[in-house]
Amino acid sequence: MKQSVKIFLLLIAIFGSVFLSSCVHEDGPxxxxxxxxxxxxxxxxxxDSYRVGVAGEREEWIDLRVxxxxxxxxxxxxxxVIMTREKDVAVPLKERALMAIDGEADAFISIHHNATADTTVNFPTVYFHGNASENQASVxxxxxxxxxxxxxxxHADTPVSLVSDxxxxxxxxxxxxxxxxxxxxxxxxxSFFSNPSEEQRLxxxxxxxxxxxxxLRGLEEYFSAAPLPVLEKNSLVTIAPFEVFQEA
Known part of the structure; x- marks a missing residue:
């Protein structure tokens, strides 16, 4: 009888430790x-009437949903998570950036969707600021x-564009x-909301x-990698300037 009790208690200890270990939260990246x-x-x-797809879906609505x-x-x-906006409202661009700085963010992701006059175009683009040699973490x-x-x-063979802003x-x-x-x-x-098929998907x-x-997976991969620096700017822009309407 005593032997059976010992075995029973041993089994409780074993399975209890297995259960507890399975419940222990493991930190992720x-x-x-x-x-x-x-x-x-x-x-x-x-x-504006240009930040909208042919079926009437506006970019800012898609950005916010995602x-x-x-x-x-x-x-x-x-x-x-720090959100620069949670409703369909205008927020000044510098104010958005300062939310990240003041909130001591480890990463800043500005979520947009693209457009062009060619409605057949559709591929992902990501912009980092400045020079790749300096802004290594953002690259x-x-x-x-x-x-x-x-x-x-x-598709796996879709071209992608990772370029400086x-x-x-x-x-x-x-x-x-x-x-x-x-x-x-x-x-x-x-992606490009100006592509009618993509607009419907979005x-x-x-x-x-x-x-x-x-x-999410991109951020997990980034924080799992060895950290890279963001160096001080010290290079001149070599592209000839031209007048643009800036809102990004």
């Missing part, structure tokens, strides 16, 4: 990190994100990345989920 999510634009439906989904995914990973962040965007939303705004780069320089940050243009919650998950 996002645990304790702070990510600032910036859904692009907002509150512009009354002042960002809110990504916020939930990040919080499930014990990541603190790595952009690389991990664009790789996951292609994997989730496109000086290619679109040669004199200074984009405002949100310029004012948040010093922390790893990118603007993600996952209206679907399941497709927005895929995009949000791609950003």
């Amino acid at each position: 996002l645990t304790g990190k702070t990510v600032c999510l910036d859904p692009g634009h907002g509150g512009t439906s009354d002042i 960002a809110l989904k990504l916020k939930s995914l990040l919080e499930e990973k014990d990541c603190r 790595l962040l952009g690389l991990t994100i664009i790789r996951q965007l292609r994997r989730s939303l496109f 000086h290619t679109i705004f040669p004199t200074a780069g984009t405002a949100v990345l310029r004012h948040s320089y010093g922390l790893p940050g990118v603007i993600g243009e996952a 209206k679907q919650n399941d497709y927005n989920d895929l995009e949000a998950m791609a950003y």
